[in-house]
Amino acid sequence: METTAAEPPKPATGVVHLTPDELETPPLTLRQLAWRRFKRHKMAMFGAVMIVILFLYAFGGALVISESYANQTDTKLRLQPPSASHPFGTDTVGRDVLARTIYGGQISLMIGLFAVLIEVSSGVLIGAFAGYYRGKVDALLMRFTEAMINIPEIFLLIVMAKFFGNKLPDVNILGRTLSGSVVIIILIIGLTSWMYLARIVRAEFLSYREREFVLAARAIGTSNREIIFRHILPNSIAPIVVAATLGVASAILAEAYISFLGLGVQPPTATWGNMLDGANNYLESAPWLWFFPGLLILLTVLSINFLGDGLRDALDPRSRAA
Amino acid sequence: MDNHPHTHSVAPSSPDPALGTHTHPETLLDVKDLVTRFHTPEGTVYAVNGVSFGVGHGETLAVVGESGCGKSVTMMSIMQLIPVPPGEIARGEAFYAGRDLLKLNDIEMEHVRGKEISMIFQDPMTSLNPVLSVGKQITEALHTHFNMDKEPARERAVELLERVRIPAAAERLNDYPHQFSGGMRQRVMIAMSLACQPSLLIADEPTTALDVTIQAQITELVVALREQMGMAVIWITHDLGVVAGLADRVIVMYAGFIVEEANVDDLYENPQHPYTHALLEALPRVDRRRSKRLKSIPGAPPNLQVEPHGCPFAPRCEYVMQRCWDENPILEQISFQHRVACWVNVDTGAPR
Numbered sequence: 004m005e006t007t008a009a010e011p012p013k014p015a016t017g018v019v020h021l022t023p024d025e026l027e028t029p030p031l032t033l034r035q036l037a038w039r040r041f042k043r044h045k046m047a048m049f050g051a052v053m054i055v056i057l058f059l060y061a062f063g064g065a066l067v068i069s070e071s072y073a074n075q076t077d078t079k080l081r082l083q084p085p086s087a088s089h090p091f092g093t094d095t096v097g098r099d100v101l102a103r104t105i106y107g108g109q110i111s112l113m114i115g116l117f118a119v120l121i122e123v124s125s126g127v128l129i130g131a132f133a134g135y136y137r138g139k140v141d142a143l144l145m146r147f148t149e150a151m152i153n154i155p156e157i158f159l160l161i162v163m164a165k166f167f168g169n170k171l172p173d174v175n176i177l178g179r180t181l182s183g184s185v186v187i188i189i190l191i192i193g194l195t196s197w198m199y200l201a202r203i204v205r206a207e208f209l210s211y212r213e214r215e216f217v218l219a220a221r222a223i224g225t226s227n228r229e230i231i232f233r234h235i236l237p238n239s240i241a242p243i244v245v246a247a248t249l250g251v252a253s254a255i256l257a258e259a260y261i262s263f264l265g266l267g268v269q270p271p272t273a274t275w276g277n278m279l280d281g282a283n284n285y286l287e288s289a290p291w292l293w294f295f296p297g298l299l300i301l302l303t304v305l306s307i308n309f310l311g312d313g314l315r316d317a318l319d320p321r322s323r324a325a
Numbered sequence: 326m327d328n329h330p331h332t333h334s335v336a337p338s339s340p341d342p343a344l345g346t347h348t349h350p351e352t353l354l355d356v357k358d359l360v361t362r363f364h365t366p367e368g369t370v371y372a373v374n375g376v377s378f379g380v381g382h383g384e385t386l387a388v389v390g391e392s393g394c395g396k397s398v399t400m401m402s403i404m405q406l407i408p409v410p411p412g413e414i415a416r417g418e419a420f421y422a423g424r425d426l427l428k429l430n431d432i433e434m435e436h437v438r439g440k441e442i443s444m445i446f447q448d449p450m451t452s453l454n455p456v457l458s459v460g461k462q463i464t465e466a467l468h469t470h471f472n473m474d475k476e477p478a479r480e481r482a483v484e485l486l487e488r489v490r491i492p493a494a495a496e497r498l499n500d501y502p503h504q505f506s507g508g509m510r511q512r513v514m515i516a517m518s519l520a521c522q523p524s525l526l527i528a529d530e531p532t533t534a535l536d537v538t539i540q541a542q543i544t545e546l547v548v549a550l551r552e553q554m555g556m557a558v559i560w561i562t563h564d565l566g567v568v569a570g571l572a573d574r575v576i577v578m579y580a581g582f583i584v585e586e587a588n589v590d591d592l593y594e595n596p597q598h599p600y601t602h603a604l605l606e607a608l609p610r611v612d613r614r615r616s617k618r619l620k621s622i623p624g625a626p627p628n629l630q631v632e633p634h635g636c637p638f639a640p641r642c643e644y645v646m647q648r649c650w651d652e653n654p655i656l657e658q659i660s661f662q663h664r665v666a667c668w669v670n671v672d673t674g675a676p677r
Contacts, residue, residue: 215451223466223518224439237456
């Protein structure tokens with residue numbers, strides 16, 4: 004070790020050359036290893052950076068452009084192509100598309116995050132209880148899960164959106180007044196997407212509950228609740244995180260679907276999805292109507308998928324490849 | 326550690342006199358006629374078939390026998406760690422401090438495990454949770470049983486790690502199991518199980534997965550801790566060599582039955598069951614001539630999926646008689662603290 008430290012670092016000459024720093028660092032913790040693997044995943048890093056930029060765009064942009072400007076209609080200015088005063092053009096009632104993508108982005112990203120929060124909490128709870136307790140609990144919860152899976156999701160989304168839509172008063176989140184339909188959409192997307200996660204979590208629990216460290220924990224008097232949440236859950240965090248990131252992407256897409264069908268978040272509250280609603284009539288005559296929100300959805304979903312991919316590789320404790 | 330505030334609240338000094346009619350005054354744990362079965366799709370496995378034994382305060386009891394003879398299942402049944410179903414504790418009692426452990430519900434049992442009776446397992450590589458730091462795993466029992474706050478629990482964890490002789494204990498508290506070697510992990514396991522000063526430690530082949538030098542260190546460590554903390558130890562093993570220097574009393578199990586029970590010296594000098602005999606013959610010894618081949622026991626252990634009938638060892642026994650096939654001998658006292666289950670007197674070869 005001393006000789007290596009004394010010599011200046013040389014280029015590799017067939018022998019693996021370790022820097023003194025690498026020789027002396029203590030073994031890495033699981034988290035450090037994961038971060039190291041993640042950093043080397045180029046696509047994932049691109050995804051992560053892209054997501055930060057998109058968040059800055061949606062939430063930082065709001066500091067420059069006011070919401071009333073985004074909702075301001077002026078039919079004299081309708082369907083203007085991109086120009087210096089309206090970089091992304093204007094829509095069918097003369098609203099600035101750039102401003103609307105900023106405020107719509109906030110809603111779309113929020114829907115993605117909160118829907119996933121609901122998805123993860125219900126999926127994890129149901130999967131964990133089913134997998135850990137097995138027997139009757141498992142049978143009951145899994146039959147329910149299967150029943151939910153068997154209903155086509157888009158159909159469920161449409162029916163629920165139609166049924167519950169516009170039944171909530173406007174809400175105030177982060178200083179913005181939003182149509183109550185935002186909350187409804189978050190709930191609907193969250194409650195129709197947890198089934199696959201529940202199955203993944205159940206499978207994880209079925210395998211981990213048989214592990215010796217669970218027995219050892221039980222032998223010192225650890226309660227079931229502690230074993231579920233403190234011992235097994237942290238072990239299955241990798242597939243959950245991955246499913247959650249991918250869930251954000253599909254929640255944003257789901258919102259786009261139902262908004263495109265006019266059942267989603269109601270105007271004047273903008274989302275990337277409902278900006279596409281109606282744009283299909285102007286596919287050729289006013290392409291900026293669908294191009295910018297569409298591009299933003301594409302970028303978000305793509306980046307999140309890359310991120311999830313990278314997280315899956317980084318968090319898998321079995322992958323030792325650095 | 327010895328003047329720790331919890332020391333006195335943990336060890337029950339004697340069984341409750343009102344309920345203690347079943348137990349001998351000095352007995353800490355008294356197991357009677359324990360029967361455990363597993364109902365598997367392939368049929369019922371008769372794992373433990375009526376086992377009775379006791380452990381005194383501060384006593385070390387070794388349980389020996391080959392793989393699958395029911396050593397671990399017996400102990401796991403007492404701890405209610407058998408998965409039910411497919412497992413079933415069909416019969417039996419296990420009195421500890423005047424209470425039958427087999428009748429306690431889940432919550433009551435959680436208070437016994439770790440606090441009164443602790444258990445450590447064979448493979449330290451898999452017995453620790455890979456994603457929790459060892460500090461967290463050691464303090465867990467302290468939080469559960471004593472509601473200890475974070476800081477005192479950490480201090481106690483450092484103390485425990487020092488006790489099991491892990492160097493730089495305070496710094497290693499935040500390390501994860503993969504940063505420890507096998508022997509060190511077993512030390513951590515021991516620290517975990519002794520955190521609440523249990524009165525009984527069940528060690529289920531704690532050295533089997535370790536190499537020989539580490540085996541000796543771990544055995545020595547448990548002996549030292551037993552002296553310091555005054556707990557009783559049940560040491561499950563299939564290594565008769567380890568038993569000699571460690572145990573006060575030995576139970577030999579075969580096919581879910583106890584076939585012999587004796588004080589450790591008595592067992593080595595005067596083994597009375599043909600199986601014990603054969604086991605000792607199979608043990609390499611430095612004081613025996615090298616030219617002599619080690620004996621092996623012919624045949625294989627019985628299929629536990631067949632309901633036991635007659636003496637389980639009969640098919641492999643060199644002293645077998647007709648009676649052995651028809652009737653299973655009961656465990657009988659033959660001399661002071663020496664019990665054996667056999668129709669034959671191995672010294673004479675004649676029926677008892």
